Amino acid sequence: DGGITQSPKYLFRKEGQNVTLSCEQNLNHDAMYWYRQDPGQGLRLIYYSQIVNDFQKGDIAEGYSVSREKKESFPLTVTSAQKNPTAFYLCATGQGGETQYFGPGTRLLVL
């Protein structure tokens, strides 16, 4: 877990604004994931990437976009199309079919 960093810890978004959440890992894992967690709720998969330059939509991809230009990095952009973005965003890494390890998370709030 110590090999996954997310920034910022807290992020504030204004109406109509796109914001980008950072996720970096030094575990040399092939796969990276983004989850959304609403208060008191479970984990919902937004996007995942099995390999550089490739990614797939999860269960709630609408209003989000990602890129995977480097193995170590998997940034998530919350676009203005996501009307209810307030949540705890968790990045995870893993090696296909194996354990996923989570980063410390970013808490996104709407102003």
Add this chain to the structure above:
Amino acid sequence: GENVEQHPSTLSVQEGDSAVIKCTYSDSASNYFPWYKQELGKRPQLIIDIRSNVGEKKDQRIAVTLNKTAKHFSLHITETQPEDSAVYFCAASWDSSYKLIFGSGTRLLVRP
């Protein structure tokens, strides 16, 4: 697609008692079952996992059992302590899958 159901959603036990959380999965191809513990405001952390070639695994006060025939697996915590209070998530996966399918979570409260 694969679905994982987790019960109960909340569980309150007296310190020192045992706690059991049960998950049921739908895809018989599933062969990897991790359990995560999430403390308030923190990230989920892996506490124990089991593969389908093993029926039970223990690590100190926690254990996981797997019944492949019934397609369910359970987390057992013995001699519970207040610091065991957290939300616990089960999950399931299978070879060649890059996705973990998570249960909805169980909020465990250990009363001192």
